[in-house]
Amino acid sequence: MSKPLTFQETVFRLKQYWSDRGCIIQEPYDVEVGAGTMAPETFLRVLGPDPYRVAYVQPSRRPADGRYGENPNRLYKHQQLQVILKPSPADVIDQYLGSLEAIGIDLRKHDIKFEEDNWEAPTLGAWGIGWQVMLDGLEITQFTYFQQCGGIDLDLVPAELTYGLERIVAFLQNTDSVYDIEWTPGVRYSQVRFLEEQQFSKYNFELADVSMLWQLFDLHEKECQRLLKFPDAVLPAYDQVLKCSHVFNLLDSRGAISVTERVGVIGRVRRLALGVAQAWMKQGQANQEAVA
């Protein structure tokens, strides 16, 4: 193999590859999310009858996964490259395999398998059918055909490809720790991100003020409910859902959510998400009627 790609070259190549296949290249969403799926470019755009193709890197925060920068494979925040192809083309798997070739993986020299893994996000009322894609025994991508989002059956079935960038690049560069990844020549991943992992682990597990977080949760929830009463504030309302979801994750990593509370809190986030999805659909219909 020729010299493996750096972290940022890998991102460039994937973006270029999907740009060549008709995707809008978006920038990351600027509200904390736990996964690329939660960015409105996925959660809202998969709804309704309009085709859409988009790719973006989404830094994804999972407070409970933090390890103070001490674990070579676990991160509080990792980067996902998210691709949505709506509707999914018939040769979607071939296109996906082509993207691996594009980042320097000679598939004839490797072992690739698609193993059953259905994705579900109860807080978003979303689920899909799919696989984890295994490359030489390593899970490198989650591949999902969305079926439902925000509790709504999807008009067109999108394919969602979620690449775990750190894993893929660590594989390409053959490093045992994500911190040793070459981000760009002469700069390692740890130089860019280690402090963040360390400090946010401390915040998420030790410093976050639990009573303040509960207040924030209530405030964001109220704001979302208020916004949902306006016909043209769906996007701002969805930001509030994301805020609630992130605060919930923080509370969880602080161990502040008891058994009895847990189900209830998840239900509160879910209700907001379903409300937003319905409002988005309604807005879409109104817009179409206006055009007609």
Added chain:
Amino acid sequence: MSALPFLLEIGTEEIPDWMITPALNNLQDMFQALLDQQALGGLVNSVKATPRRLVLQASSLIERQPDADELVMGPPKSAGTGAATGFAKKMGTSLDQLGTQSTAKGDYYIFTKRTPGLATAAILARDLPNLILKIQWPKSMYWNGKGSERFIRPIRWIVALLGNAVVPFEIGGVHSGNATSGHRLLGKSSILVTSDDFEEQLKTNGVVLSAEERLEKIETETAALAEGKGLRVKPDPDLLHTLVYITEFPTPILGSFDRQYLELPQEVLVTVMRHHQKYLSLQDTNGNLASHFIAVMNTNADPEGLVRHGNERVLRARFNDARFFWDTDQKRSLEARLPDLKNVTFQAKVGSYFDKTTRVVELVKQLGGDQHAQRAASLCKCDLTTDMVKEFTDLQGIVGGLYAQAQGESKEVWRAIYDHYKPLSMEDEIPATPQGRLLSLADKWDTLVSCFNVGLIPSGSRDPFALRRAAQGVVRIIVEGKLKFEFPKASEELREFMRDRVEYYFRDVRSFAYDEVRACMAAGWSDLVDLETRLKRVQAVRPTPDFEPLAASFKRIKNILKQAGYTDGGTYREDRFEPGPELELHREIRRTDGQPLEARIGPLRPKVDLFFDKVLVNAPDPEVRRNRLALLHSLLQEFSTIADFSEIVTERQAP
């Protein structure tokens, strides 16, 4: 008419391995039924599959359905030619084509109506789309938009050949044809095939169609890899089945890991390899886990060793995680973790694992568990808060046991924790120690009671909390562990549920005859060890010549008592018996009193037969009648602690 072969291949994206075999059987049954119903001749020869294709091959189909002749009765001849002409017209024929038939009611016009058979290809083209979409899957999807067809994964191509002609149809925009698709990397994506060269063509394009052949390939090549290295593959049929159905061209490779990881418990290493990486583990000549593994690729070779290297790298990361979990988990003892269980949900409506622990400790105490059993009960769920179990959930219990051992708990305590989820299946062993059996029993019983209390009751195939398995475990532990356990007071629903599981266990697992199980259970099933003993005794006497006739008489007795509305359990008066069969029966009952069932059947049977032969139970004198009924009732009672013999199904049924 010539006999034609038929080939169907449904090409899909990767189907989950565990769903494939049932789907194939389903396809075979439905297709054979179609052939039979449509009288197309033909027999399904084989159904084969890889993750990307379901293939059915049949032979000897006829080209065209036979014409069907139907005899239609017309008006009576006496009705005249007017009616006959009308009938002929309705049949689309002329008067001179009608026949006549004589019946008891006179002569009638008849007509043999012929419906020409359809071409087999036309019938298949018409019925196959529905048939294919009717294959049952545990979870299906749509891919062409809302309301479109559903299947397990998107259908991407279809081959349908009758003889060498395409049977044309369409599913979700995919048209059937004669082009298959090879292995994603080893084959061409479009290959023209015939019924004859289909399997061969697939093989040259990197697809081994037959699951048996794939299995054989894995086994032979695996053995070759292990040979001469002092290694032996740990047998694992379930994992092999999975590997066979996640590959189209399986090729095993041998990898290894650093021996330092062997310091970790074998259970952890094997779980990581098996469940997370789907690797076969290996043993050295002493039966110890070796620092090697077998990974099965879905391709033909690993020429540069990249695949081996990649798999070794992933395994190293996984083992490092496990070691990290092991070390950090040990920083807090299981006991110190007990309060944390308040934050672990057992079931939303039932409460936390802390609550469950409290109940299980209490139940173990009530059941006479010793100090060790009680200690084990209080610690058994604490491993749910460890990182190791959060990561490797299959290891719950086992990890707790290993941690307890490392933390200096007694052998009795750690072993009980280690085993307390057992038995996990019908084949799995019950816990090895008395404390383990008691703990497992108490844990499962608590799960059953708690879930039933809040209405979480399995129905049909829905059993999300695996309560059937829990109940089956309870039954097995009691019977096979010879436990003195009487079911505590439980709701009527739970009692019924347990009764079903007890019946299922003895009938389907232990293979006792169903009527013996029913008979013995009718005599009580609160003590399962006793029930097992009685079943064995009944099973043993069943083939003796006097048993079934006696059982038939018992059924007769039961009917007589029922018809007479006899409920009086009172004693009979000896002095009222008439000499002869009646008195003799009474004396025989008395004489053999206290003797075991096996000894009484022989002598009693002729006396009972004679009694029914000679004595009229329904005597005119009410006192005599009552006395006789009481005698029969007491005879039933004599055996009622063993079984209700009237439940035995006999050749000689009671009138």
